[in-house]
Amino acid sequence: MTAIQTTGLTKRYGETVLAVDDLDFTVEDGEVFGFLGPNGAGKSTTINLLLDFVRPTAGSATVLGLDAQADGDEIRHRIGVLPEGASVYDRLTAREHLQWVIDTKGADDDPDSVLERVGLAGDGDRPAGDYSKGMTQRLGFGMALVGDPDILILDEPSSGLDPAGMQEMRDIIRQEAERGTTVFFSSHILGEVEAVCDRIGIMSEGRLVATGTIDDLQGELDLGAPITLEVETVPDDLGLERLEGVRSVSVDGRAITAMCAEPAVKVDVVQRVASVTTVRDIVSEDVSLEQLFNTYTKGKRDEDVTAEVSA
Numbered sequence: 024m025t026a027i028q029t030t031g032l033t034k035r036y037g038e039t040v041l042a043v044d045d046l047d048f049t050v051e052d053g054e055v056f057g058f059l060g061p062n063g064a065g066k067s068t069t070i071n072l073l074l075d076f077v078r079p080t081a082g083s084a085t086v087l088g089l090d091a092q093a094d095g096d097e098i099r100h101r102i103g104v105l106p107e108g109a110s111v112y113d114r115l116t117a118r119e120h121l122q123w124v125i126d127t128k129g130a131d132d133d134p135d136s137v138l139e140r141v142g143l144a145g146d147g148d149r150p151a152g153d154y155s156k157g158m159t160q161r162l163g164f165g166m167a168l169v170g171d172p173d174i175l176i177l178d179e180p181s182s183g184l185d186p187a188g189m190q191e192m193r194d195i196i197r198q199e200a201e202r203g204t205t206v207f208f209s210s211h212i213l214g215e216v217e218a219v220c221d222r223i224g225i226m227s228e229g230r231l232v233a234t235g236t237i238d239d240l241q242g243e244l245d246l247g248a249p250i251t252l253e254v255e256t257v258p259d260d261l262g263l264e265r266l267e268g269v270r271s272v273s274v275d276g277r278a279i280t281a282m283c284a285e286p287a288v289k290v291d292v293v294q295r296v297a298s299v300t301t302v303r304d305i306v307s308e309d310v311s312l313e314q315l316f317n318t319y320t321k322g323k324r325d326e327d328v329t330a331e332v333s334a
């Protein structure tokens with residue numbers, strides 16, 4: 024089944040701001056889908072449209088096969104949501120917040136086990152108004168987990184969390200995914216997306232400029248495969264540019280970096296360099312998600328290029 028689907032989803036604010044522009048995407052049941060994009064790209068607006076917090080100017084969305092506008096109450100009952108900048112009731116404790124969600128959803132979760140899961144076991148009886156930003160975020164995440172939701176929709180879930188908190192959050196996302204929960208979350212943190220997502224979507228200026236697995240997108244962009252060799256001395260004439268499949272060569276001190284058209288060319292590069300000097304170290308990398316993100320979100324709008332890569 025399709026967990027989330029948008030068709031021509033569009034949101035304008037006033038005359039000038041086109042926050043979400045004709046968005047078509049699908050998240051399949053059980054997928055962990057990472058929604059990436061720079062500030063102002065339209066990620067939160069998309070999430071708010073899915074949750075019926077704002078109404079679309081055009082187009083439609085379904086969540087769990089239900090219409091996001093007509094069936095908002097049922098959708099919210101079946102999903103777990105961590106909105107951007109989740110707010111809390113200052114005087115209520117974390118336990119009271121969780122109990123409220125448990126009662127509202129008719130769930131049977133044990134508040135203590137949720138508190139334990141999100142790292143608030145010792146703080147469950149303090150008023151949430153006294154919490155730090157990260158603790159508030161942990162509480163919001165715990166509230167989203169109540170009732171074993173079919174889908175988790177998380178807007179910047181690691182916002183305000185320390186490195187240990189981010190790791191714990193990632194672990195919980197993985198555990199939820201293993202139980203079959205669909206997870207849709209927005210993030211600026213590329214490492215987090217890389218670590219947990221089956222597929223990603225990259226938004227830029229209201230449009231989805233790429234969707235697919237990270238491997239798919241790496242292949243699609245054809246940015247090349249870099250290899251760096253640290254050598255004892257850099258010979259005057261390396262002759263690397265003359266090798267077939269080598270696109271460019273740069274030298275930084277005793278580090279030689281070659282951009283290769285495909286990974287197999289790296290072997291030729293190593294052999295050539297080793298035949299003329301002593302190689303001390305070799306670093307072979309894939310194109311990073313950061314390079315992908317930058318390539319898709321910078322200047323692409325002008326060219327009106329849209330990449331669609333199926334998973």
Ligand SMILES: Nc1ncnc2c1ncn2[C@@H]1O[C@H](COP(=O)(O)OP(=O)(O)OP(=O)(O)O)[C@@H](O)[C@H]1O
Binds near residue numbers: 036042
């Ligand atoms: N209520 C609103 N009224 C007017 N403009 C808005 C409103 N909400 C969002 N926008 C505008 O819509 C665009 C998309 O904003 P949105 O918050 O969806 O981006 P985002 O990708 O979530 O950004 P960030 O990563 O900074 O949270 C921005 O230009 C923003 O200023």
